[in-house]
Structure formats: C-alpha cells, structure tokens
C-alpha cells in the first residue's frame with residue numbers, strides 16, 4: 433500500500449462534554465476546547481476526533497442527534513465551531529467529526545414525520561413493523577422480533593398512535609434508520625458533503641457495520657440466562673454493507689483529494705471482514721475500530737461479567753490483527769475511548785505503578801503498525817473512578833443495566849455496583865484533569881459528573897512540567913512515529929511469543945529494524961537475550977525507565993519498556 437498521511441498520524445479523541453467548560457455550566461464546550469489547543473499542539477497529535485457536538489436531547493450524550501447541521505447550544509455555535517476548526521488547522525491539526533447515522537434521535541424531524549402516521553412519506557425511513565402474528569400491540573412478547581437492545585430491554589418500541597413498533601438497537605430515543613431506502617442514504621451523503629465543504633477532514637463512523645440489516649428480521653437464539661435473542665448475526669456486516677460503504681465513498685470522498693480520514697467503529701468485526709472494509713482497492717474505509725482486544729476481559733455473560741485477561745491473551749490477539757492486516761488494509765490502535773474503562777486501571781496498575789504501567793501500555797500500542805488513537809486523559813495516565821453509589825453514574829447503558837440486573841434479574845445491588853465501577857463507560861467520562869485547582873480546572877460551575885478525586889496528583893499542569901511523566905512519554909512516542917518510516921510503514925513480527933509477562937515485537941523496513949520490549953506485569957521479568965540475536969549492540973531510542981537504559985540486560989523491571997533500533 434502506498435504511504436498514506438494517516439499512517440504516520442496520531443489521532444486525539446475529545447469527548448466535548450468532559451474536556452473543558454468555558455461558561456461555568458458544568459458541561460464542556462467548544463470554547464473550552466479552543467482554550468486548550470496548545471495542550472494538543474505540545475503533545476504533537478495530528479488529528480482531533482470530536483465526539484458528537486450536534487443538536488441532541490442527550491439521551492445518550494449526543495449519540496442521539498436531532499439536527500446534524502446545528503451545534504447543540506450546550507456546546508456552542510457554528511461560529512465557535514469555525515473558530516475551533518481554524519485554530520486546529522493553524523496548528524497543523526486536522527478535525528474529524530463523529531458520524532452517527534445508524535440511528536437518529538426520536539426528536540429528529542425525520543423521525544417525528546415518520547412516526548406521525550403509517551402512510552407518511554418518511555415512514556420507510558425507519559424500521560416499523562406490526563406486532564408478531566397473532567399478538568396484540570403491547571402484549572408481552574408481541575414485539576416483531578426477540579431482539580434485545582444494547583442498552584437493556586427490547587430493541588422494539590411500540591408507538592400507540594399507529595399500533596406499530598419501531599426498531600432501536602440502542603435506546604428508545606435512538607430509532608434505527610432504514611438504509612435500504614435510497615432517500616435516507618442521499619440525505620446522509622448530502623449532510624456529510626456539507627461538513628466536508630465546511631473544512632472538516634473526515635469522519636469517525638458510529639456502529640457503521642450495523643447499517644445493513646437482514647430485512648426478513650428473524651428471531652435470534654436466546655443465550656442461556658438471557659432475556660432476549662442474539663440479533664448480532666442479523667444486523668452486523670449485513671448483506672449490503674459493502675455496497676453501502678462503497679456508495680458512500682463514491683458519493684462523498686471519491687471526487688475529493690486524499691486529505692481525509694475515515695474510520696468505522698465496528699463492534700464484533702473480524703480480521704477477514706476488516707481487510708475487506710479497509711482494502712484501498714475496494715474504496716470503502718481507511719481503517720476500522722475492532723473490539724476483540726477490549727472484549728478480552730468480558731466473560732460468557734458479557735461486558736459486566738469480568739474475566740481476567742492475561743498478557744498472553746492480549747499480545748496474541750493484537751499480533752493476529754497486526755499480521756492479518758499486514759498485506760491488505762490498515763489497523764486503528766486504541767486502548768481507550770468514551771465507551772471503555774481506563775486502560776491503566778484495566779490492563780495496567782493504577783496504584784503504585786500508575787506511571788510506568790501507563791507508559792508501557794502506551795509504548796506497545798503506539799509502535800505497532802496502524803494509526804494510534806489517544807483518548808483525552810490517557811496522556812496523563814488518568815484512571816478509573818471510585819464511584820460510590822448508583823447516583824454517581826450518568827451513562828444510560830450503565831443505569832439501564834443496573835435497573836435490569838437488580839429489578840428484573842434480582843442480582844444483589846452491591847455486586848452489580850462492583851461491575852459498574854470496573855467497566856462502566858462513565859470511567860472514561862469524568863472531567864479532564866487540567867490542574868490541582870477546584871474541579872481539576874475543568875469548570876467554575878458544578879461538574880455534570882463527579883471529578884476523579886486523584887486530580888491533585890493526576891493533572892495536565894503537573895504532567896507537562898515533569899520530563900518523566902506519561903505526557904512526556906506519549907509525546908516521545910508520537911515524535912518517534914513522525915520521524916520513523918519504520919514505525920509508520922514497517923512490518924511486524926511478534927518475538928518471545930510464549931513469554932507470560934513480556935510483550936515484544938520487531939518492526940522491519942528496508943533493512944532497518946526496531947525492537948519493542950515491554951514487561952506488562954508488576955514483577956521483574958527475565959528473558960533469554962539469546963532469543964533476540966543481533967540486538968546486543970543496538971541503540972536504545974526510547975525507554976520508559978529513562979535514557980540510561982543500557983539495552984538488552986536479560987531482565988525488565990516492573991512495567992519497564994525499552995525500544996531499540998539497529
């Protein structure tokens with residue numbers, strides 16, 4: 433694959449609600465982001481991905497959009513947006529918007545019209561169906577299929593006005609669009625072109641592998657102990673998904689130069705499908721977000737049913753994706769986003785070894801083949817939050833799960849709370865910690881969600897002043913990717929594959945090579961230097977333990993990472 437600009441780029445995800453509040457209402461906004469552009473510049477990132485800022489009733493924090501071409505007043509105005517875009521571009525940073533078109537808000541005019549009557553011209557813009565044969569609307573089990581929503585409960589909502597149900601894979605206020613209808617696709621492409629004409633540099637596409645459904649809408653198999661059928665086979669990687677994504681590419685990007693980036697969020701996608709979606713010859717997407725590595729600690733009961741993931745599990749899965757997309761396609765590389773708990777608490781150590789474990793995890797991720805994504809606060813080593821009661825949580829997925837687990841399935845509330853503290857999306861959504869001042873410098877008002885009490889120690893001001901901080905290490909990793917084609921375009925080979933503590937691999941290109949070694953445990957890790965022939969006299973180019981690291985010693989300290997080049 434010819435080098436693309438985004439192979440050597442690093443993306444920074446901003447979750448506007450929690451990044452920085454400029455008007456004291458306790459909710460982050462666009463002017464707050466403008467006030468912190470220099471933080472992004474100093475870190476060295478090339479692209480900012482903004483989670484949704486569009487008009488929304490915020491049932492799912494903006495992933496429920498009621499107007500795709502209006503900025504929600506909570507976040508600011510289109511003028512604020514244009515100023516933010518200009519400020520980023522002045523600093524050589526691109527801006528990627530969040531495209532949420534698997535569903536809209538139920539307050540979007542499209543849905544309001546569609547729901548108004550069974551023969552409305554926009555009825556077929558969504559998925560409306562009558563009750564199951566022989567059942568009356570509203571009867572238990574009358575839903576058209578036994579599909580469950582991602583946010584608990586049925587994936588179908590009855591509308592009394594017409595006695596019909598509409599499909600919502602997420603919340604009741606997020607009805608799924610019917611992409612079988614070409615009018616829907618036309619409207620989406622027009623909206624996307626509107627943003628690109630305004631200067632935006634690309635899109636992160638929300639659950640974009642769900643756009644094509646099995647139109648026969650069959651029931652799913654009900655797993656043991658579950659309330660609803662597993663519908664994934666009937667809405668993921670559907671029969672027309674490649675047709676739709678290629679059409680989108682042709683209608684939105686094909687006539688433009690290649691300064692854009694597209695990344696598709698694809699829960700459950702596998703390597704074979706990811707190769708097809710990201711093969712440049714197919715004209716669909718540049719890269720995808722796959723979920724296998726962030727589902728490794730999910731037990732048979734799903735995300736709330738925790739299982740420990742070993743270093744072997746982690747490195748074997750990531751290596752499979754590296755090898756799987758080596759010849760064709762391209763990987764995104766991420767540990768964190770607004771849906772995942774903080775990696776330093778999840779796969780690292782957020783206590784004694786918070787800083788070295790954050791650096792080690794950053795090192796193994798950033799030096800792999802693919803485009804790295806940094807989620808706000810990750811560059812500071814921000815951790816999960818000691819939420820005390822259910823009242824501390826705000827996320828609809830979390831609150832709905834708690835209600836269903838406790839009230840419907842009768843699980844002990846304190847047990848469910850343990851799972852929420854470990855896995856809830858709210859762990860990623862507490863305010864960005866800018867300083868040790870009031871509310872961590874996030875707001876002069878009352879923050880919409882609690883601030884992590886460790887902010888006096890974990891904050892941007894302290895990290896940027898500390899040459900040995902996670903921030904400094906992330907900046908060095910980003911700088912290395914910018915300077916080294918070896919990192920941006922080299923091959924990948926897992927080494928020490930059976931080592932239970934060390935994740936190690938070699939990147940090679942045109943006779944040059946880089947060796948990445950990281951101990952992902954809190955115990956010293958011995959390794960056989962002889963198993964790494966030819967690296968004895970290699971140069972240390974980066975080390976989490978500081979520059980006096982003398983290369984291959986045969987043992988790595990707790991969470992120690994070292995990068996050598998020859």
Ligand code: TEU
Pocket residue numbers: 492495496532582602638639697699735770771829857
């Ligand atoms: O997430 C889709 C998705 O896979 C997640 O909902 C995931 O299932 C869950 O959060 C993991 O626990 C996207 C957005 O990233 C998410 O914020 C939205 O809530 C969702 O789509 C609906 O738009």
